[in-house]
Amino acid sequence: MPERIVLAEYRSRTIEGLPGGVARALAATGAVIAGRDMDGRVRLTASSMVGLVRAGDVELVVQPKVGVGRLLWLLGHARNPSGWRDDDVTVGEEYDVVAGTAVAFAHRAGQALAGGILRGYRSVDEASPILRGRLREADQMRARLGVAMLLEVRYDDYTVDIAENRILAAAARSLLRLPGVPATTRAALHRIHVALSDVTPLVPGVRLPSTVTTRLTRRYEPALRLARLVLASLGIEVSADPVVGRVAASGLLFDMNAVYEDWLTAAFRGALERHGGAVDGQRVIRLDEAGKLAARPDITWWDGPRCLAVMDAKYKAPASTPIGDIYQVVAYCTALGLSDGHLVYAGGTSVMHTIRRAGIRIHVHVVDLAQTVPALIDQIDTLAAAIATQTREAVFASSRAATPPASVGPVLVGADGR
Structure with missing residues (x-):
C-alpha cells in the first residue's frame, strides 16, 4: 500500500523521511510547494490545487475546504447551470476528490445501465456484398465501376454504438487509469467498461459528441453529466527525470481559483442577464x-x-x-x-x-x-x-x-x- 499524505488546501505539513525525488515530483505537479524546515525535513505546503497525485510509493491528497460533493457541484454547475442537479453527486465527505468522483460516476452509470444498455439508430456508410438500406449510386459508380463484388450502401443501424454509450465508456476508462479509486468502485467501473466494450472509443482531444435528452435517454442524464465532467478534467502527469532524481507522478487536480471563477461567472450570467x-x-x-x-x-x-x-x-x-x-x-x-x-x-x-x-x-x-x-x-x-x-x-x-x-x-x- 502506498503511503498517503493528506493536506487541506493552503495548509502545510512536515513529512518525515520523504525522498527528495518524490518531493520534487509532487511539487512539479503544482499541487504543493516543497521546502525544508530548520531540521532539514521536507515541508509540503498545499496550493489552490485539490485532488490526488501519486509519485513513487506516495499518494498526496489535497482536500478542498468546500468538500468533494460541493466541488463537483461547482464544476458541473459552471458547465451547465440549467442541467446540473445537486443530487447528481451522492458521495460522503470521507472520500477524496478522485475517489468521490469515481464513486459518484460508478453509482450513476450503474443506475443508467441497470435498465439495459441504451440503443439507437446510427447512419452507416459502408461497402457491403449485399444490398442493405439504400444504394449510394454515385459512390458505387465512382469507386467500383464494373465491379459487382461490393456495393456502396447507406443504412440506419440499431446499435449500442451511440454517443451516450461512448461518453460513459470513455469516462469509465479515464477513471480506471487514475490512482486512488477504491477497490469496490474500480470493480464497478470495470463492469461498466466491459458492458460497453462494443462501442467505438472516443478520440482523445476531439470534442465530445453532442447528445439530446429524450424520454428514452433521460435515465442516462445524471451519469452523462458526471461523465462529461470527468472527461473535461485534465489529468496530471510528470515524467521521471534521473538527472535531478525526480520520479514519475500522475493524478487528477482541480485549481480551486479557476473552479470558483468559472462557477461565479456562470452564476452571474444567469442572474444578471435577467436584468x-x-x-x-x-x-x-x-x-x-x-x-x-x-x-x-x-x-x-x-x-x-x-x-x-x-x-x-x-x-x-x-x-x-x-x-x-x-x-x-x-x-x-x-x-x-x-x-x-x-x-x-x-x-x-x-x-x-x-x-x-x-x-x-x-x-x-x-x-x-x-x-x-x-x-x-x-x-x-x-x-x-x-x-x-x-x-x-x-x-x-x-x-x-x-x-x-x-x-x-x-x-x-x-x-x-x-
Missing part, C-alpha cells in the same frame, strides 16, 4: 490610451459596447481586503469609466471602500459556499439584484452630474473613512 445586457468572462480590456496594456477582468456585464459593471472573483476569505485586490479593481473601473467595482470573496466580511479624490467605490461581497444549493443560488440572485440596482443609480447620477474636477490621484480610504 438585461450580457455577462462575459475574461474579456480583454485596454488600460492605456495607446491600447498596449491589456487586462482581463474575471467578470464583466455589458450593454452593447458599454460596460455596466466589473466583478473580480477571489477564492479566499481575508480578514481585511488585500490592498492588491483594491488596486486591481480600481484599474478596471478607471479604464472602463465606472464609478463602482465589485470584489466577490468566498468568505470574509462585506464592506465598501471609497477611493479618495477619484470617488470610485469598491464593494466587497461575500459568498458562503457552505450553504445549501438553493441558499447559494439565492445569494447570487440577491447580489445580482443589488449590483443591477447600484448600476442603475450610478448611471442616473452620472447623467445628472456636472463635469467632475481633475483627479489628483487615487488615495485609498478604508471603510471607516480614514
Whole structure:
C-alpha cells in the first residue's frame, strides 16, 4: 500500500523521511510547494490545487475546504447551470476528490445501465456484398465501376454504438487509469467498461459528441453529466527525470481559483442577464490610451459596447481586503469609466471602500459556499439584484452630474473613512 499524505488546501505539513525525488515530483505537479524546515525535513505546503497525485510509493491528497460533493457541484454547475442537479453527486465527505468522483460516476452509470444498455439508430456508410438500406449510386459508380463484388450502401443501424454509450465508456476508462479509486468502485467501473466494450472509443482531444435528452435517454442524464465532467478534467502527469532524481507522478487536480471563477461567472450570467445586457468572462480590456496594456477582468456585464459593471472573483476569505485586490479593481473601473467595482470573496466580511479624490467605490461581497444549493443560488440572485440596482443609480447620477474636477490621484480610504 502506498503511503498517503493528506493536506487541506493552503495548509502545510512536515513529512518525515520523504525522498527528495518524490518531493520534487509532487511539487512539479503544482499541487504543493516543497521546502525544508530548520531540521532539514521536507515541508509540503498545499496550493489552490485539490485532488490526488501519486509519485513513487506516495499518494498526496489535497482536500478542498468546500468538500468533494460541493466541488463537483461547482464544476458541473459552471458547465451547465440549467442541467446540473445537486443530487447528481451522492458521495460522503470521507472520500477524496478522485475517489468521490469515481464513486459518484460508478453509482450513476450503474443506475443508467441497470435498465439495459441504451440503443439507437446510427447512419452507416459502408461497402457491403449485399444490398442493405439504400444504394449510394454515385459512390458505387465512382469507386467500383464494373465491379459487382461490393456495393456502396447507406443504412440506419440499431446499435449500442451511440454517443451516450461512448461518453460513459470513455469516462469509465479515464477513471480506471487514475490512482486512488477504491477497490469496490474500480470493480464497478470495470463492469461498466466491459458492458460497453462494443462501442467505438472516443478520440482523445476531439470534442465530445453532442447528445439530446429524450424520454428514452433521460435515465442516462445524471451519469452523462458526471461523465462529461470527468472527461473535461485534465489529468496530471510528470515524467521521471534521473538527472535531478525526480520520479514519475500522475493524478487528477482541480485549481480551486479557476473552479470558483468559472462557477461565479456562470452564476452571474444567469442572474444578471435577467436584468438585461450580457455577462462575459475574461474579456480583454485596454488600460492605456495607446491600447498596449491589456487586462482581463474575471467578470464583466455589458450593454452593447458599454460596460455596466466589473466583478473580480477571489477564492479566499481575508480578514481585511488585500490592498492588491483594491488596486486591481480600481484599474478596471478607471479604464472602463465606472464609478463602482465589485470584489466577490468566498468568505470574509462585506464592506465598501471609497477611493479618495477619484470617488470610485469598491464593494466587497461575500459568498458562503457552505450553504445549501438553493441558499447559494439565492445569494447570487440577491447580489445580482443589488449590483443591477447600484448600476442603475450610478448611471442616473452620472447623467445628472456636472463635469467632475481633475483627479489628483487615487488615495485609498478604508471603510471607516480614514
